[in-house]
Amino acid sequence: MAATRTLRIGLIPGDGIGREVIPAGRRVLEALPLSTKLQFTFVDLDAGFDTFKRTGTALPDKTVETLNKECDGALFGAVSSPTVKTAGYSSPIVALRKRLSLYANVRPVKTVAAARSPVDLVIVRENTEDLYVKEERTMETAHGRVAEAIKRISERASLNIARVAGDLALRRQRVRDTGAPSIHKRPLVTITHKSNVLSQTDGLFREAARKALADAKFQAVSVEEQIVDSMVYKLFRQPADYDVIVAPNLYGDILSDGAAALVGSLGLVPSANVGDGFAIGEPCHGSAPDIEGRGIANPIATLRSAALMLEFLGEEEAAAKIYAAVDANLVEGRLLSPDMGGTATTEAVVEDVLKRL
Numbered sequence: 474m475a476a477t478r479t480l481r482i483g484l485i486p487g488d489g490i491g492r493e494v495i496p497a498g499r500r501v502l503e504a505l506p507l508s509t510k511l512q513f514t515f516v517d518l519d520a521g522f523d524t525f526k527r528t529g530t531a532l533p534d535k536t537v538e539t540l541n542k543e544c545d546g547a548l549f550g551a552v553s554s555p556t557v558k559t560a561g562y563s564s565p566i567v568a569l570r571k572r573l574s575l576y577a578n579v580r581p582v583k584t585v586a587a588a589r590s591p592v593d594l595v596i597v598r599e600n601t602e603d604l605y606v607k608e609e610r611t612m613e614t615a616h617g618r619v620a621e622a623i624k625r626i627s628e629r630a631s632l633n634i635a636r637v638a639g640d641l642a643l644r645r646q647r648v649r650d651t652g653a654p655s656i657h658k659r660p661l662v663t664i665t666h667k668s669n670v671l672s673q674t675d676g677l678f679r680e681a682a683r684k685a686l687a688d689a690k691f692q693a694v695s696v697e698e699q700i701v702d703s704m705v706y707k708l709f710r711q712p713a714d715y716d717v718i719v720a721p722n723l724y725g726d727i728l729s730d731g732a733a734a735l736v737g738s739l740g741l742v743p744s745a746n747v748g749d750g751f752a753i754g755e756p757c758h759g760s761a762p763d764i765e766g767r768g769i770a771n772p773i774a775t776l777r778s779a780a781l782m783l784e785f786l787g788e789e790e791a792a793a794k795i796y797a798a799v800d801a802n803l804v805e806g807r808l809l810s811p812d813m814g815g816t817a818t819t820e821a822v823v824e825d826v827l828k829r830l
């Protein structure tokens with residue numbers, strides 16, 4: 474029998490409903506059945522706009538250092554961004570991705586039970602480059618101002634992200650092979666790009682992704698390509714056709730918000746920021762100032778993010794237990810939060826999931 478493993482998890486609630494959903498994530502980790510042989514210790518960490526207003530920085534060095542030196546993973550809630558440009562403020566999650574080399578952003582989007590249009594896909598987005606290198610400039614010309622931005626694609630990052638996608642496709646297949654119900658039969662990775670127009674940048678992404686996925690390790694994985702505009706069309710028409718989608722940073726960003734719309738509420742969709750041996754679970758929603766402090770935020774995106782973090786820390790079995798408890802709550806549909814058409818509080822949803830664990 475495997476020995477008990479203790480994981481130290483950084484908790485970064487951030488702003489708004491982040492402070493309501495991150496404690497829910499902690500409770501569900503603490504309640505994992507003993508059979509998973511997992512124990513947790515937690516450390517509370519600051520980041521976000523409130524932190525910025527208090528201390529002058531949105532991401533204190535102490536937060537980064539503690540994550541780096543002490544933690545195995547983390548849960549990140551949400552941060553609100555100032556509505557007007559505020560000198561000195563920049564997004565802490567973007568900075569964290571850079572400083573901890575979290576090069577992959579993974580976002581599963583899934584319906585449960587008998588949805589009219591079933592969805593069970595994951596978007597794997599490159600998290601470090603593309604237009605997000607933020608090298609922009611504006612020039613004064615004889616015809617007025619012209620602005621331009623660098624779109625940087627490296628072979629290394631593209632190979633890496635495609636391997637993450639391939640590994641994920643194999644892992645999802647392993648779960649199906651255990652008899653878990655699924656709309657998919659075989660692992661499939663869809664590479665998204667626009668290399669018909671951007672033959673060098675997206676061309677390199679495409680070529681590198683193809684190369685990575687041609688490895689013998691991924692022999693069982695079918696690989697196809699989709700130009701990003703037709704990808705959007707097909708994703709909305711036939712979401713059931715997709716298993717794992719891999720994309721450069723910007724297309725991945727857009728596709729993943731779009732895909733979240735397929736399942737009804739932002740409050741359901743998790744994500745993870747993944748690097749080598751480290752993962753930060755992060756619900757896809759923001760700080761939701763319109764419902765902050767009312768105790769009605771849907772905690773499910775965070776609970777699924779905690780499970781996703783565990784998956785990337787090698788604890789697939791524990792993750793599966795959380796997913797199953799959450800799915801059971803949704804399938805029964807008795808205790809749903811208001812965004813799902815129910816009347817349950819955050820607390821009531823968490824209690825129901827805990828009971829099912």
Ligand code: ATP
Pocket residue numbers: 490551552553554739740741758759760761762763764769770771772774810812
């Ligand atoms: P931010 O600037 O922090 O992103 P926002 O105003 O864009 O804040 P989001 O958090 O992105 O708000 O949410 C968009 C909408 O979805 C809001 O109406 C919000 O109430 C709702 N929403 C988001 N997350 C949840 C959740 N977990 N439970 C219930 N409703 C949610």
Ligand code: MG
Pocket residue numbers: 758759760
């Ligand atoms: Mg938002």
